[in-house]
Amino acid sequence: METVLLTVAYDGSRYYGWQRQTKLRSVQGELEKALSHALKQPITVDASGRTDAGVHGLAQTVTFRYIKTLPIEKMVVVINRRLPEDIIILSAEKVNDDFHARYCAIAKAYEYHFAFGCDRNPFNSSYRYNQPHHLDIDKMIVAMKDFEGTHDFTAFQATGSEKENTIRTIYKVHLEKRNDEFVFTVVGNGFLYNMVRIMMGTLFSIGNGQIPEASIPQIIKSQLRANAKVTAPANGLYLKQVFYDKASLENFIKNLN
């Protein structure tokens, strides 16, 4: 048996999320189907984590084990031929048998793409959130820095989630204009359920003046989901990168500045 690490990109628009489901189309389901056919054995994959319906993957990572029916260097071409056009394997590499896409990850980066006040374009509605209100981006850039550091993020977790440990470290937040949209990037050692989307929703409320610029520390401290703001829509969210070593994490953060 060999253990393989795949890096996968996908457009989440037409899937009911990452996780395999019996009746609904999922990214994991399509990937496992393609792998099982091509490798002539039943394959189940472990991802770095799930993504919700509508969320996109720019470099999701998955590991799986297989009886070597196909050389790893041929895997990208062979599997991509069997995948739907909106899922693509970017790379495949042999890893040690104790390597696991989720347990070995030391950090993750997400991007949230949004725009505001611009003309509506029906062709990008799956790929960014068009915020109806005017946003004070400068204010958001100041406020978001309060997310950095190690905090109990209970207030930024979807109600009903059951993570025992709600403490996470945010290494870096960044917000920049890119072409005709804004991109919020957040790098952390882990994220609670819906955490990035609730962080983003709260920043929108700061940007449109609904709550004061300095609200984030109190919301964190309260540990009450009700104090954070609405969950931003899934369509603007992208899993940007999963990190397995300190050097690539530090390099990613350095390039954000």
Place this chain on the structure above:
Amino acid sequence: METVLLTVAYDGSRYYGWQRQTKLRSVQGELEKALSHALKQPITVDASGRTDAGVHGLAQTVTFRYIKTLPIEKMVVVINRRLPEDIIILSAEKVNDDFHARYCAIAKAYEYHFAFGCDRNPFNSSYRYNQPHHLDIDKMIVAMKDFEGTHDFTAFQATGSEKENTIRTIYKVHLEKRNDEFVFTVVGNGFLYNMVRIMMGTLFSIGNGQIPEASIPQIIKSQLRANAKVTAPANGLYLKQVFYDKASLENFIKNLN
């Protein structure tokens, strides 16, 4: 009662086509729902024609009649607020009561977007057809000119269609590189079911050398669907414009050169 002409753009990716269906999500269904709510009366619209599942509209036209519960100049803003983000009304104008989006149309233009040999990008798979084979574009440009003129296009109609009159006039075909893709534009006085996609599929077969460059006249003459090639996928097709007067039609054709 007033009669209104709407111009509508939509991303067809997440719809089961234009036409209203009882259980499946359609563009017409969403539009009629938004109009009926906003205008406080049941509205049904007449479109210039249907588009299939996955086909996009850049400027579909529809007419409908309503009791004037809302001034026409407010319609764009009010209705867009109620529409899903992937459908947008571009304009609304009062027209004479005998104006009808389909019967008054004198011509239509479609675009087909495709690429080949380029890296697969999971984020554009709904918006163009990534042709797996290398295509000789110059050959296609020469061959496509045989579509122009007045012909019986039975061979370029989906089998099982029931149009009594299968003669159509193609005013202009055009093929150009636009950014990282190719755009085939066809302007005609009308189109049979799947006609643009079968024309495109046949051009692909010429571009990849499967059939000779000069095949089109014989295929047309044969009046046999089996002689034309496969129907190109829906996702590359865009309804570009519907023409109601000769001046705008001539202007559109002039700008294609």
